Amino acid sequence: MKKLFTMLALIIISLQTFAQEKQTRTVAVFDKVNIRSAITAFIRQGSSTSVEIETDVANKDKIITEVKNGELIIRRDDQWKDWWKNNDNNKIIAYITVKDLKSLRVSGASIAKGQTAFNTNGNFELEVSGASRLSLDLTAKQVNAEFSGASHCDIKLNASEADIEVSGASHLDISGKTDRQELEVSGASHFKGNDFVSKKATIEASGASHAEVAVSEDVVVNSSGASHVDYHGSPSRAVTNASGSSKVRKVQ
Incomplete structure (x- = not known):
């Protein structure tokens, strides 16, 4: 009976x-x-700024939230050696509300999801x-x-320049x-932009990359290596240059 109570106590402590x-x-x-180091973030635009962190009790003090030069940084403590083990007991969720978002960086196997549409009059x-x-x-206005x-x-992006x-x-x-x-694709990357309509576009493709673009007025494409570029639409001006085994194709 004593062993049973001990086991139950250990289970309760573990839970x-x-x-x-x-x-x-x-x-x-x-x-x-x-957002860094395998953190999941849900971000929304609101009338004020706020941050909530959801994780297990044992790890709550290992999550760093700091603001430097107007940038909110959310990361795991550098001493947390097993942060990359993205299991349920290691999961961290951040709920972020921001009034006017101007920059977003996501790295280290993290996940960021916009829960509202974001609107800014400036650059992003x-x-x-x-x-x-x-x-x-x-x-x-302009997105880099x-x-x-x-x-x-x-x-989903609406911008004057991208x-x-x-x-x-x-x-x-x-x-x-x-x-x-202005689009540059390289390596083995894939840009699926046939639903992203540009009036004017300049495309640089290299490596084994693949780009699908939509242009209404003017397009310039330079492709090399084994890259592949498909452009949709009927631009009045189209300049294409393909070298190596690369291909540029107009799609009806």
């Missing part, structure tokens, strides 16, 4: 240790967000790397975006529209 707990963090005002910086995932609905590693992203770089084995599925697009 308490791994129980998920939500904690509000007090941080300074921020307009940029940086976006960076996703290291096998991270992102879903986002964004309206901005970089996707690297084996990142996988699904984005400068996009996709590298490594990354995959970007994008929809929306822009007046001008």
Whole structure:
């Protein structure tokens, strides 16, 4: 009987240790967000800024939330050696509300999901790397975006100008529209942008990359290596240059 009570006590302690707990963090005002080290973040646009962290009781003090130069950084403590083991007992969820988001960085196998559409009158910086995932609905004036590693992203974007770089084995599925697009794809990356309509576009493709673009007025494509570029639409001006075993094709 004594052994039974001991076992039950150990089970209860274990359950308490791994129980998920939500904690509000007090941080300074921020307009940029940086998510690192296998953290899942749900981000929304609201009238104020706030941060909540949900994780098991044993690990709640190992989560760092800090603001530097207006950038909210959420990461695991550097001493947490097993942070990369993304199991249920190691899972961290961040709930973030921001008034005017100007920059978003996601790295280290993290996941970021926009729970609302984001609107900003200025420029927007976006960076996703290291096998991270992102879903986002964004309206901005000018967007500079970089996707690297084996990142996988699904984005709806409306912008006056969009400068996009996709590298490594990354995959970007994008929809929306822009007046001008500068696109660079390399490595084994895939840019699926046949639902992202540009008035004018300049495409640079290399390696074994694949790009699908939609252009209404003017397109310039330079492809090399074993890259493959398909462009949709009927632009009045189309300049294409393909070298090596690369291909450029107009899709009806």
